[in-house]
Amino acid sequence: MPDMFGRGGSLTLFRIRSIPVRAHWTLLAILPYLAIVFSARFGAAANQAGVDPASVRLPPMAWGFLVAIGVFASVVVHELAHALVAIRFGGRVREITLMMLGGISQIERLPSRPRAEALMAAAGPATSLLLGGALLGSERLFGSPDLRVGLYYLSGINFVLAAFNILPAFPMDGGRVLRALLTGRLGRVRATEISAAIGKVGAIAFGVWGALQGSVMLVLIALFLYTGAQMEAETTHLHDVLGHRTLGDLMATPAPVISLDATLAEAVAQMRRSARLDLVVVGERGQPAGVLRPEHLSAVDEPGRAGLRIADLGDRIAAPVALGYVDENARTALERAARAGANYLLVLQPSGVNAMRAAGVVGPTELAQAMALEGTSRRGRRGYWLRPA
Numbered sequence: 063m064p065d066m067f068g069r070g071g072s073l074t075l076f077r078i079r080s081i082p083v084r085a086h087w088t089l090l091a092i093l094p095y096l097a098i099v100f101s102a103r104f105g106a107a108a109n110q111a112g113v114d115p116a117s118v119r120l121p122p123m124a125w126g127f128l129v130a131i132g133v134f135a136s137v138v139v140h141e142l143a144h145a146l147v148a149i150r151f152g153g154r155v156r157e158i159t160l161m162m163l164g165g166i167s168q169i170e171r172l173p174s175r176p177r178a179e180a181l182m183a184a185a186g187p188a189t190s191l192l193l194g195g196a197l198l199g200s201e202r203l204f205g206s207p208d209l210r211v212g213l214y215y216l217s218g219i220n221f222v223l224a225a226f227n228i229l230p231a232f233p234m235d236g237g238r239v240l241r242a243l244l245t246g247r248l249g250r251v252r253a254t255e256i257s258a259a260i261g262k263v264g265a266i267a268f269g270v271w272g273a274l275q276g277s278v279m280l281v282l283i284a285l286f287l288y289t290g291a292q293m294e295a296e297t298t299h300l301h302d303v304l305g306h307r308t309l310g311d312l313m314a315t316p317a318p319v320i321s322l323d324a325t326l327a328e329a330v331a332q333m334r335r336s337a338r339l340d341l342v343v344v345g346e347r348g349q350p351a352g353v354l355r356p357e358h359l360s361a362v363d364e365p366g367r368a369g370l371r372i373a374d375l376g377d378r379i380a381a382p383v384a385l386g387y388v389d390e391n392a393r394t395a396l397e398r399a400a401r402a403g404a405n406y407l408l409v410l411q412p413s414g415v416n417a418m419r420a421a422g423v424v425g426p427t428e429l430a431q432a433m434a435l436e437g438t439s440r441r442g443r444r445g446y447w448l449r450p451a
């Protein structure tokens with residue numbers, strides 16, 4: 063992933079109503095591909111639009127480029143429709159990321175009422191459909207062959223976006239609408255499982271079809287869809303489980319923390335004692351300073367560890383660690399940590415007047431354990447496994 067794309071491999075293009083619209087590097091990889099594919103088929107494309115290719119003034123490559131930009135613009139409009147409806151229902155949109163296979167709106171405080179979620183999900187495909195219809199209608203108004211080809215194709219792109227996204231399976235918008243419809247009767251978790259299962263079966267069928275066509279691109283899309291369905295099921299399950307837990311229920315105790323002043327040898331001893339390889343590093347006043355992992359120690363030989371303090375490792379151990387409280391709702395706290403980019407929460411407990419002590423830590427290991435236990439104990443069958451981050 064090139065560095066210029068920064069956090070999450072994306073580059074901020076512009077802002078609409080203070081929502082950053084970002085391009086993921088996969089989008090920039092696919093645009094030239096689309097341009098080349100389209101320009102190679104330009105003659106046939108013009109005929110389809112009912113235009114004589116010879117009467118078109120712009121060269122095919124320019125058309126390929128313009129159509130690729132059209133795809134990108136259509137996806138922006140589609141995502142903005144989701145975002146604006148989300149805002150209308152009290153959601154907050156953190157950013158819109160445009161990727162190879164469409165866009166992702168990162169919405170915080172996602173509307174959890176089924177009706178609001180259904181409307182938010184349906185807004186994207188509905189907007190693409192309306193836009194496609196409007197473009198196709200206006201195509202007839204113009205005499206210029208160039209303009210007619212352009213409008214014809216832009217409308218086609220929007221129809222494809224609408225059709226693809228309304229499929230009733232995760233991770234498509236239609237899967238969200240389906241879940242909202244099922245939630246009333248089956249509950250959110252079961253409704254998600256059904257939408258995700260349809261998504262996975264659909265993705266496998268699509269992948270097999272793509273393989274029979276000999277298209278690597280279609281197989282990749284199928285893989286992306288399968289993963290998307292899986293992730294959606296896991297995220298919903300995680301939310302459901304965490305919504306009913308406090309940080310105190312999840313945290314590892316005694317708190318796996320170590321002082322900045324400790325030596326590396328002491329850190330190794332503590333890792334052995336607590337059978338845990340990641341320790342939250344705390345400063346003099348107990349404030350978190352980072353996370354110590356085995357790879358930080360492996361560069362130093364055994365005699366060296368006795369003489370070297372954790373503080374000497376400097377920025378290498380720096381990692382965001384969020385603060386939380388023992389009786390705080392786990393979902394609220396972890397969402398706050400995620401916004402700060404932190405994988406770890408240092409859980410505090412009041413001790414005496416105006417004083418806090420570190421009671422425990424919630425990190426990727428604790429989350430994976432909670433999910434695995436919850437899956438087996440409540441459902442009596444295989445739990446969901448999260449890949450520890």
Ligand SMILES: [Zn+2]
Nearest residue numbers: 186187227235
């Ligand atoms: Zn959508």
